[in-house]
Amino acid sequence: MEKTVIPTVVYAELTPNPATMKFVANRMLIDEGVNLEFTTKQQARPFSPLADDLFNFPFVKSVFISANFVTITKSEGISWDLINLQLREYIRDFLQSNEKAVTALPEREELGQAHAPRSVSASQANPSEHDEEIIKYLDEYVRPAVEGDGGAIEFVSYDEGTVNLLLKGSCSGCPSATVTLKQGIETMLKTMMPDVVKEVVAVEA
Numbered sequence: 317m318e319k320t321v322i323p324t325v326v327y328a329e330l331t332p333n334p335a336t337m338k339f340v341a342n343r344m345l346i347d348e349g350v351n352l353e354f355t356t357k358q359q360a361r362p363f364s365p366l367a368d369d370l371f372n373f374p375f376v377k378s379v380f381i382s383a384n385f386v387t388i389t390k391s392e393g394i395s396w397d398l399i400n401l402q403l404r405e406y407i408r409d410f411l412q413s414n415e416k417a418v419t420a421l422p423e424r425e426e427l428g429q430a431h432a433p434r435s436v437s438a439s440q441a442n443p444s445e446h447d448e449e450i451i452k453y454l455d456e457y458v459r460p461a462v463e464g465d466g467g468a469i470e471f472v473s474y475d476e477g478t479v480n481l482l483l484k485g486s487c488s489g490c491p492s493a494t495v496t497l498k499q500g501i502e503t504m505l506k507t508m509m510p511d512v513v514k515e516v517v518a519v520e521a
Contacts, residue, residue, distance in 0.1 A: 322415060326408040328400050331387065331466040333490035335377075337396055338466030339407050340385045345417040351382035351468050352418065353484045366410050366417040373406075375399060380467070380485035381418060387466040387485040444474045446512050453508050454481075458501055462487060469501065477514030479505060493518070 329338040345366075346352065352367075354360040355378045360367035366386070367379040375394045380387040386407060390399065411417065451471050462469050467487035472480040481501070487493050502516035 321412050324408055324411040326404050326411065328404050329466065331486035331490075332492050333389075333467075333486040333488075335392070335489060336387050336389045336466060336486040337400060337403070338385050338387050338486065339404055341407070341411055342384070343411075344384050345386065345411075346381050346383065347421070348383070350421065351380065351484065352421075353380045353488075354378060363420050363422060364418045365414065366407070369410060370403075370406070373399070373403070378488075382468055382485065383463060385463075385466060386417070389486075389489070442473070446474050446509070447471070449509065450474060450479055450505065450513070453505060454501075457504055469497075472519055474512075477512070479513055479516045480519045481516060483518050 325342040327340055329340060331338050352363060354364070354367045354371075357368055357371035360371060360379060364379075364381060367381065370376050370379050370386075370388065375391045376388055377391055378389040380389075388403060390396070454469065454471055458469055465486050467483065467485035467490070469487055470482045470484065472482050474480070479502075481497070483490070483493055483497075487496075490496075497516055497518055502513070505513040505516060
């Protein structure tokens with residue numbers, strides 16, 4: 317019996333980060349509002365067969381999956397011109413043969429492996445009365461633009477005027493991320509919540 321081929325189109329987009337490329341599919345790859353980032357094959361294996369396979373390419377450093385796209389970070393010393401088509405065709409072929417790019421999501425205690433920040437102190441991680449409002453503004457004003465660039469900026473915590481955010485996908489290590497963080501997000505949150513937000517900083521995953 318022949319295996320069903322799922323009609324799939326994948327195209328590549330440049331991102332503001334020269335080390336990353338965004339590969340966009342014509343269908344959702346993960347649940348709405350959820351994203352996963354992997355930096356090793358071992359991290360990816362329990363959750364995403366696509367990410368697991370992509371780490372077989374020696375030049376793949378990390379894989380970020382969100383909505384209908386995959387953002388890949390490559391090693392230095394190799395040009396996208398040499399690997400772009402290869403990766404695009406591989407992702408397309410995988411999706412044509414597999415209904416799901418993500419087969420499981422981490423439990424809360426496993427999130428540190430593939431999703432959540434791991435270096436935030438327990439005191440920072442305590443929820444505050446301002447968390448919900450900050451997240452609302454980030455979802456409304458920041459998330460769509462950042463996803464368009466192949467990344468994600470996630471709220472981690474609020475602590476005495478400081479908003480801690482985690483940069484993922486193309487945002488991680490991007491030369492322009494600091495400008496976006498300070499001139500864009502920090503300015504926006506200070507305007508929306510002038511008596512609450514004093515600073516916005518990025519934390520390490």
